[in-house]
Amino acid sequence: xxxxxxxxxxxxxxxxxxxxxxxxxxxxxxxxxxxxxxxxxxxxxxxxxxxxxxxxxxxxxxxxxxxxxxxxxxxxxxxxxxxxxxxxxxxxxxxxxxxxxxxxxxxxxxxxxxxxxxxxxxxxxxxxxxxxxxxxxxxxxxxxxxxxxxxxxxxxxxxxxxxxxxxxxxxxxxxxxxxxxxxxxxxxxxxxxxxxxxxxxxxxxxxxx
Amino acid sequence: xxxxxxxxxxxxxxxxxxxxxxxxxxxxxxxxxxxxxxxxxxxxxxxxxxxxxxxxxxxxxxxxxxxxxxxxxxxxxxxxxxxxxxxxxxxxxxxxxxxxxxxxxxxxxxxxxxxxxxxxxxxxxxxxxxxxxxxxxxxxxxxxxxxxxxxxxxxxxxxxxxxxxxxxxxxxxxxxxxxxxxxxxxxxxxxxxxxxxxxxxxxxxxxxxxxxxxxxxxxxxxxxxxxxxxxxxxxxxxxxxxxxxxxxxxxxxxxxxxxxxxxxxxxxxx
Numbered sequence: 001x002x003x004x005x006x007x008x009x010x011x012x013x014x015x016x017x018x019x020x021x022x023x024x025x026x027x028x029x030x031x032x033x034x035x036x037x038x039x040x041x042x043x044x045x046x047x048x049x050x051x052x053x054x055x056x057x058x059x060x061x062x063x064x065x066x067x068x069x070x071x072x073x074x075x076x077x078x079x080x081x082x083x084x085x086x087x088x089x090x091x092x093x094x095x096x097x098x099x100x101x102x103x104x105x106x107x108x109x110x111x112x113x114x115x116x117x118x119x120x121x122x123x124x125x126x127x128x129x130x131x132x133x134x135x136x137x138x139x140x141x142x143x144x145x146x147x148x149x150x151x152x153x154x155x156x157x158x159x160x161x162x163x164x165x166x167x168x169x170x171x172x173x174x175x176x177x178x179x180x181x182x183x184x185x186x187x188x189x190x191x192x193x194x195x196x197x198x199x200x201x202x203x204x205x206x207x208x209x
Numbered sequence: 210x211x212x213x214x215x216x217x218x219x220x221x222x223x224x225x226x227x228x229x230x231x232x233x234x235x236x237x238x239x240x241x242x243x244x245x246x247x248x249x250x251x252x253x254x255x256x257x258x259x260x261x262x263x264x265x266x267x268x269x270x271x272x273x274x275x276x277x278x279x280x281x282x283x284x285x286x287x288x289x290x291x292x293x294x295x296x297x298x299x300x301x302x303x304x305x306x307x308x309x310x311x312x313x314x315x316x317x318x319x320x321x322x323x324x325x326x327x328x329x330x331x332x333x334x335x336x337x338x339x340x341x342x343x344x345x346x347x348x349x350x351x352x353x354x355x356x357x358x359x360x361x362x363x364x365x366x367x368x369x370x371x372x373x374x375x376x377x378x379x380x381x382x383x384x385x386x387x388x389x390x391x392x393x394x395x396x397x398x399x400x401x402x403x404x405x406x407x408x409x410x411x412x413x414x415x416x417x418x419x420x421x422x423x424x425x426x427x428x429x430x431x432x433x434x435x436x437x438x439x440x441x442x443x444x445x446x447x448x449x450x451x452x453x454x455x456x457x458x459x460x461x462x463x464x465x466x467x468x469x470x471x472x473x474x475x476x477x478x479x
Contacts, residue, residue, distance in 0.1 A: 006303075008299065009329075010302050010307075010329065010333070011302060011305070011306075011307050012302075012303065013276070013279055013302075013303060013304055013305035014279055014282075014286070014305050014307060017279055017280050017281075017282075017283075017305060018283060020280075021280075021281075021283075022467065022468070023468065046302075046307065046329065046330060046332065046333055047328070047329045047330040047333065048327065048328065048329070048330050051328060093327070114405065116211070117405050117406055117407055117430070118405070118406075119330075119331055119332040119376050120211070121332055121376065121377065121407060122211045122212060122214055122254070122407070122430070122431070123211070123212040123214065123254055123460045124210070124211050124212065125210060137465065138465075141463065142212065142460045142463070144254075144284070144285060146285070146307075146332045147330075147332060148330070148331060148332060167211070187285070187307075189283065190283060190284055190285045190307060191283070191284075192252075192283045192284055192462070192463075193283075193462065193463050193464055193465055193467075194463050194465075195283060196283060196465075196467055197463075197465040197467060200465075200467055200468070
């Protein structure tokens with residue numbers, strides 16, 4: 001069973017729909033205890049970082065996630081906020097601590113160009129930086145992005161970057177992979193064929209592990 | 210580079226897809242699931258579904274439809290019509306919606322824009338502006354499905370919407386809507402010149418060139434239409450192709466081999 005965490009921040013149903021259409025066995029959960037039996041963990045989420053962290057904490061997910069993902073090495077797929085939470089902290093809505101699993105900070109996108117609006121919303125070209133299992137078989141995928149903040153990592157984490165998306169002068173990390181942690185800034189569940197392909201790649205890599 | 214988006218707008222009245230002409234919704238033209246299935250098979254970039262029912266009597270049905278649609282909608286789904294509080298927004302997002310579109314309530318209660326953008330993030334909140342020329346031939350914002358005047362100037366209102374934190378504006382010209390004469394480009398340009406957030410243009414598309422004008426002349430970030438998609442064969446495919454051939458930066462469909470029974474059965478949904 002793959003668990004999709006519902007903590008009141010957005011598009012949980014969309015995510016489970018995309019997994020289900022690919023034949024995956026998924027369950028939307030709001031009880032951290034259920035992670036004990038999960039085969040893999042999906043943390044989606046659209047919204048504000050601070051509210052999201054608050055909700056996760058209130059529901060008791062923070063420690064349980066650490067136990068299952070960091071200690072038990074279960075495959076984790078973070079989507080949008082699920083990527084941003086990996087950082088040490090975010091500056092969205094005041095300074096807020098994240099999980100700290102990837103050394104870096106969440107900052108507001110600065111395009112340096114008035115024509116390029118915030119939020120970075122819509123379909124954008126994605127540049128693949130290295131051979132990756134998550135983006136396997138894809139050349140220049142176009143994914144759906146929807147965010148105003150982005151992950152900026154410390155030098156030591158640069159090797160984990162799998163793809164980027166250039167938006168004005170900001171180089172957005174669009175996907176990152178460190179050990180059993182996978183995360184994407186875009187929304188595969190909303191990226192039609194390309195997104196379903198990525199989710200299918202994730203399902204395959206869980207099986208292969 | 211960010212692609213220009215093509216967005217079909219599905220207008221629902223008491224649970225049926227309807228044709229819309231100057232905000233009068235008479236002709237029933239089908240059911241929403243078939244419409245989404247059809248649009249989703251082609252390279253459309255987003256879907257907007259609006260409930261324009263006169264009362265909240267069939268609201269449960271609308272919720273059920275959104276839940277059903279989202280099962281087969283793998284592009285962003287924006288839900289609007291009659292939304293007046295954070296709780297119902299949460300419910301729609303839970304049912305599979307990705308963005309929330311507000312209009313009348315946003316005008317009556319500006320703080321809803323602020324609160325919802327703060328809670329869900331700016332990118333989740335689309336504020337819809339319905340504009341019509343008043344007796345003095347000035348652009349004015351109308352609410353309650355185009356019925357009630359507000360005295361608001363659309364440019365000032367758009368700026369305020371941005372300031373309050375909304376992520377996007379859906380701009381509709383009531384005068385042009387359903388007329389097939391093309392967007393109100395003058396109005397569109399006025400809005401896009403004055404706000405930094407993306408603007409979706411809606412109302413009046415009668416041929417594919419109108420989309421191109423909306424982008425090239427009106428400077429829209431996304432172009433939307435309703436009726437033309439229902440009444441034209443292979444509509445979204447041909448529209449996208451037209452935009453592509455007009456050298457606009459649009460997304461073309463990618464295809465991969467996926468091990469899926471791609472379409473859930475109709476009775477699995479309802």
